[in-house]
Amino acid sequence: MLDAYSAVSLGITFVVAFAATFLATPTVAKKMSSLGITGVDIHKTAKNKVPEMCGLAIIFGLVIGTFAEYLMMPVAWRQALAFIGTVLIAGAIGVVDDLHPLGARTKPLLTALACVPILVLGTYVPYAEVPLYGPVRLTIVYPILVPIAIAVTSNSVNMMDVMNGSMPGTVSIVAFTVTMILLWAGGTRTAILTGGLLGATLAFYYFNRFPSRVFGGDTGSLSVGAAIGALAILGRIEAVAIVALIPQIMNAFYGLSSVRGLRERREILQRPTRLLESGLLQASAEKGAPVTLARLILVAGPLGEKEVVRIMMVLTAVSSLLAALTYSITVFVK
Amino acid sequence: MKRVLSLAAIEIFVWLVLLLVTFSISKGAIEISFGSATLPERVATQTARLLTSGLLILLWLVAWKKVADLYLCRMLSRHAASA
Numbered sequence: 132m133l134d135a136y137s138a139v140s141l142g143i144t145f146v147v148a149f150a151a152t153f154l155a156t157p158t159v160a161k162k163m164s165s166l167g168i169t170g171v172d173i174h175k176t177a178k179n180k181v182p183e184m185c186g187l188a189i190i191f192g193l194v195i196g197t198f199a200e201y202l203m204m205p206v207a208w209r210q211a212l213a214f215i216g217t218v219l220i221a222g223a224i225g226v227v228d229d230l231h232p233l234g235a236r237t238k239p240l241l242t243a244l245a246c247v248p249i250l251v252l253g254t255y256v257p258y259a260e261v262p263l264y265g266p267v268r269l270t271i272v273y274p275i276l277v278p279i280a281i282a283v284t285s286n287s288v289n290m291m292d293v294m295n296g297s298m299p300g301t302v303s304i305v306a307f308t309v310t311m312i313l314l315w316a317g318g319t320r321t322a323i324l325t326g327g328l329l330g331a332t333l334a335f336y337y338f339n340r341f342p343s344r345v346f347g348g349d350t351g352s353l354s355v356g357a358a359i360g361a362l363a364i365l366g367r368i369e370a371v372a373i374v375a376l377i378p379q380i381m382n383a384f385y386g387l388s389s390v391r392g393l394r395e396r397r398e399i400l401q402r403p404t405r406l407l408e409s410g411l412l413q414a415s416a417e418k419g420a421p422v423t424l425a426r427l428i429l430v431a432g433p434l435g436e437k438e439v440v441r442i443m444m445v446l447t448a449v450s451s452l453l454a455a456l457t458y459s460i461t462v463f464v465k
Numbered sequence: 466m467k468r469v470l471s472l473a474a475i476e477i478f479v480w481l482v483l484l485l486v487t488f489s490i491s492k493g494a495i496e497i498s499f500g501s502a503t504l505p506e507r508v509a510t511q512t513a514r515l516l517t518s519g520l521l522i523l524l525w526l527v528a529w530k531k532v533a534d535l536y537l538c539r540m541l542s543r544h545a546a547s548a
Contacts, residue, residue, distance in 0.1 A: 262484060264487065264488075264491030264495065267491075267495055269511060272511045272512075272514075272515050370487070373483075374483065377479060381476075381479070384529065384530070385533055388530055414541075422533060422537060426537070427472060427533065428468060430537055430541060431471070432544075446469070446473060446476060449473045449476050450476055450480075453477070453480045457484075
């Protein structure tokens with residue numbers, strides 16, 4: 132049950148992370164523009180240049196939000212430190228990738244290392260909650276699964292960051308669901324950290340939504356993805372998080388399996404979608420083109436970028452409902 | 466609306482197969498035991514459980530890919546026929 136102090140802590144963490152990200156984003160965008168760190172908005176006929184790497188503002192919001200959480204709940208310092216350490220390492224890898232693109236195999240390997248704070252601080256419980264069964268003892272195997280989990284979540288969220296607002300929009304829905312489930316599960320401390328993630332991604336969504344004024348870059352998507360992975364481990368809701376992330380994992384898995392393994396975007400010549408002169412997006416009809424979530428959405432007919440992102444968000448809402456159902460099944464079986 | 470329903474149906478299918486796989490893991494893989502008295506026994510037990518679970522998860526991913534491929538092929542052929 133959520134007591135008044137925890138409810139206030141959750142609210143403050145959310146507001147602080149939201150405000151910090153909201154205020155930092157324009158400043159970061161200005162700085163990136165002046166440094167010439169910009170990206171082309173490829174799904175627009177005008178091909179506008181948009182400031183890149185503005186995900187730094189999300190990291191800033193998460194740091195400030197987590198610090199606020201620490202001030203209100205100093206007893207949970209290990210969890211807070213493990214969470215923010217994971218986010219910062221993944222963010223640093225994102226910065227390197229944005230400035231000097233990493234190889235398709237190097238990036239997942241490096242992001243797996245972002246779990247070091249969780250392992251070093253011992254903030255995991257080696258009993259995975261399996262739906263329809265309950266907790267399963269994995270004392271030896273669990274530390275091996277932690278880096279895999281962080282690599283999967285961070286890279287799945289990274290691969291979903293393909294259209295205006297797709298990453299912060301879908302992650303906000305996942306963060307909201309995870310917060311609610313954690314509160315239900317009694318994981319109040321982790322829920323407060325998740326409230327910070329919700330605040331930061333919602334604030335960033337305001338700037339990143341169609342038509343984007345900022346791009347998060349790999350800096351933003353890798354850190355946000357690692358944050359979700361860390362929260363799933365800290366809050367012991369691994370299976371629930373997998374279900375909530377079905378659209379992201381679906382997108383990454385289809386993409387990887389259709390191009391037969393880990394390959395960098397620049398290595399793949401065929402595109403999954405193409406921009407029509409009307410400004411609408413169309414699914415590629417070529418056999419060898421990567422199967423992505425955007426292509427699956429567009430295969431029924433051309434749509435605008437805004438509509439595609441809206442469908443991605445609806446699908447994330449569906450997976451979030453399924454995640455809540457998964458948790459209720461787990462509780463029922465217990 | 467129709468495309469949203471189709472993709473949501475794929476999600477629900479994927480979720481149901483996931484539940485089936487976790488049920489199979491709980492009734493099969495987790496029951497595997499080579500003892501737990503010594504460290505090698507514990508390592509063997511957990512490795513066997515992990516490998517069996519991994520195989521079941523692989524089946525889940527294959528089912529997932531097949532249903533998406535089927536949807537993509539059907540939609541592409543439908544559009545090719547109407548063009």
